[in-house]
Amino acid sequence: MTKILVIEDEESVRCNIIELLEEEDFEVIAAENGELGVIRAKSEVPDLILCDVMMPQLDGYAVLAELREDLSTGTIPFIFLTARSSRQDWRQGMELGADDYLIKPFTREELLVAIATRLKKSRTIQQRYGKELEILQQQCDRLLNFDETTGLPNLRQLRSHLHQRISNHPPQMETSEQVVVVSIEIDRWKRIEQNLGSLKVQPLIKAIAERLREASDPKDLLAHITKNTFVLIPRGLDSVESVVVKTQTLRDGLSRPFLVEGQEIAIATSIGICFYPKDGADSDALLENAKRAKDYAKRNGGNQYQFYRPEPIVADRRRLNLESSLYYALERSEFQVYYxxxxxxxxxxxxxxxxLVRWQHPEWGLVSPADFIPLAExxxxxxxxxxxxxxxxxxxxxxxxxxxxxxxxxxxxxxxxxxxxxxxxxxxxxxxxxxxxxxxxxxxxxxxxxxxxxxxxxxxxxxxxxxxxxxxxxxxxxxxxxxxxxxxxxxxxxxxxxxxxxxxxxxxxxxxxxxxxxxxxxxxxxxxxxxxxxxxxxxxxxxxxxxxxxxxxxxxxxxxxxxxxxxxxxxxxxxxxxx
Missing domain, CATH: 3.20.20.450 (EAL domain)
Known part of the structure; x- marks a missing residue:
């Protein structure tokens, strides 16, 4: 039901308008002065406002000016009701953003036509605005979620997809399908860039992405994270052996030389693999641990794949010490706020x-928020x-x-x-x-x-x-x-x-x-x-x-x-x- 706010200090006029509008099946709310009108407009956000101009304390012009400054009420259709009919008065209202101006006394038909016209215009504007906003949202979604060079999902889309996969496979759920993260990096990329130059690198990236697509199943998610890093979330794998077969298929697809503008280029890859929930309970942990496994493959010469192995016990001890110190840091006044x-x-x-909060530890010095904020959470x-x-x-x-x-x-x-x-x-x-x-x-x-x-x-x-x-x-x-x-x-x-x-x-x-x-x-x-x-x-x-x-x-x-x-x-x- 369309909601209309009537702001009018003369009780008889206000009651007549309310009665008229209710007969037309409008939902009517009312205020007897400008201050209450502003409060009701902001709290209930009506579809249209009828407002008298001449009111004590806060007149209609001041009401309109305040409402146009507020995000929630700035676009509500606004019709002035007034006995003042000079061109200067009309101009003042329109410059403030009024949509119409009815001169008292007005007829029932004049009021209803003015309301219908403004509501129709408002609906048209909202529809046009909605379409424009939808187009902008689609453009932003595309830019935010897909890599421009390869057309593949980017890190943001990858995280969202992986988060959804995990949500659909809680640890207690019995299922044969493995949730696997495969991180793939092209070895010696800086040297490749230097040899090819920036113009030839883009076609190579596209060609690598296409080879990975060919080696993947249509149901798999393949994402392009950085220039030389891709991540695959395969579907339908039910064992470590099947993951190994999949990984080898990817390596075989990338092992054949690439032809870029007449130049033949051979690449090597380092690949890291991890499993949910064994190697991580959430998407960020899985992506990080797949990267660690890949980095381990690189440190051991590259051109190979490695499964994730937990960090040494030293990391766990540091976390325990950090957690213990964090417990007392607030009462010891070790935190500071920077601006x-x-x-x-x-x-x-x-x-x-x-x-921004900072932690000045008496022994360790300034502790990074990246270390203590997640722990505090x-x-x-x-x-x-x-x-x-x-x-x-x-x-x-x-x-x-x-x-x-x-x-x-x-x-x-x-x-x-x-x-x-x-x-x-x-x-x-x-x-x-x-x-x-x-x-x-x-x-x-x-x-x-x-x-x-x-x-x-x-x-x-x-x-x-x-x-x-x-x-x-x-x-x-x-x-x-x-x-x-x-x-x-x-x-x-x-x-x-x-x-x-x-x-x-x-x-x-x-x-x-x-x-x-x-x-x-x-x-x-x-x-x-x-x-x-x-x-x-x-x-x-x-x-x-x-x-x-x-x-x-x-x-x-x-x-x-x-x-x-x-x-x-x-x-x-x-x-x-x-x-």
Whole structure:
């Protein structure tokens, strides 16, 4: 049922309009002044708004201006109702984004025709927008999931496929089919590149991909990961012997010389093999262990295959020591929060910061987040650690505001364990109350892969967070498992484009096309974009020309301790925007 919001301070007029619309089977909600109208519009998101112009405190123009600034209400058809009929009044409303202007008194027919016209136009725009968005999503999906040179699935698609295969084969499930990961690397690739030159390498890569296709079953998944690395996920293998036969078939297919522009080229391959669940419980572990097996084959001369063998016991001891130290690190105040500036790409000014946790161990020095964050996730220590980071970052943002610096949006990473906490909303409210930080200056960052499991529940949780006034961004966008279709369902504010797409973007046509498509799609969804890992002037220039909203990266500043970050604010450091 079509929902219409009526904002009118005269009770008799409001009641007449409500009665008229309900007779036409519209769902009607109402507000007796502008402030309540804005609240109801944002909370219930109607299909159309009828609004009086002349109201005390917040008039119709102010209502429209505020709603057009909000992502959730910015495109709702808006019709003014007013007794003022001057051209200047009409012009003011239209410039603010009104869709129509009805002069009081108006007839029942005039009102219904105006509503029908605006709803029809809105549906047409939504259909056109949906088609355009679908095309953009298809383009982005293609760029994100397939290698441009070979047309094969890339690492992102491979991870998604392998994740699905594992989900369909839980360890307790009795099945004869093996889940196998085969990592294939072309040996001495740098020498091949040097001898052939960049123009001839591409045809060779395509030829290698075609040979691997020929040696594979149509049901197998063959992916191209890097220039000289492929991964195969075969189907229908029920024993180690069948895996060996498959591997030998691949090697035989690649053993025949390749003819590239009249030049004959022979290659050798190193191959690593691992099995689920024996060699890894998830897709990332399996891919990593297949790579380790392949690297072992390379170290032993190459041109051979090796099965994965577990790491020496030394690695397990280090993990145990790390886990033990991590347990006490928070109470021993060994963690620090660093802040990386986020810079507006129009003004060049600092507009925010991402809070990043660092572990300064008294004996080992600075421990990489890549080592302790996954361990904290696994052990559950990420919950108290994440809450400490959130509290520290909010307190710091408020402290800078109290010192008179421009208000900065503070980005804080939220882990999957934190998101799934039953009392997450209560914890967020308590932190905001304790630090006295306005929630609009807090942005919680979630990784893409976090939001694709149990999507409906995730949407509900994120809507609860957004209702507090907190903003939400997707971090490392483009590297997760999911399709882009979820973007227009989630209550998001920002997409952060992963650094792997930004690195050398001025020299990488595929990354350039992908980044432009992401920015264009985000713009269609009224989402802001932040480019991560910007390190060169050429990368910055490309992003400015592509209308990216903001950046962070070493070109402007590395992550800093709070005192050093404050010095940037004191000095009013700005990013020189390329002309």
């Amino acid at each position: 990386q500036p986020q810079v507006d790409l129009i003004s060049g000014q600092i507009i925010g910061a991402e809070a 696994e052990t559950g220590g990420i919950i108290p650690l994440g809450e400490w980071v959130l509290l520290t970052a909010c307190r710091q943002a408020k402290a800078w505001a109290n010192l008179g610096f421009p208000l900065l949006k503070m980005g804080v990473n939220l882990s999957i364990r934190q998101l799934n906490q039953i009392d997450l909303i209560e914890r967020l409210v308590a932190i905001l109350h304790q630090t006295e930080l306005d929630p609009q200056w807090l942005e919680l960052e979630l990784t893409e892969s976090m939001v694709v499991h149990n999507v409906e529940e995730t949407i509900r949780r994120l809507q609860e967070i957004r209702s507090l006034g907190i903003q939400i961004s997707i971090d490392d966008f483009g590297t997760g498992y999911s399709s882009l279709g979820y973007l227009n369902k989630l209550p998001l504010d920002t997409l952060k484009i992963d650094r792997c797409f930004i690195d050398g973007i001025d020299q990488n046509p595929k990354n350039a096309a992908l980044t432009q498509a992401i920015i264009q799609m985000a713009d269609s969804l009224k989402l802001k974009t932040v480019a991560e890992g910007v390190e060169t002037l050429a990368e910055l220039t490309f992003l400015c020309q592509s209308n990216c909203h903001a950046m962070q990266g070493y070109f402007f500043s590395k992550p800093l301790k709070s005192d050093d970050f404050q010095q940037l604010l004191v000095g009013k450091k700005q990013l020189p925007i390329p002309g």
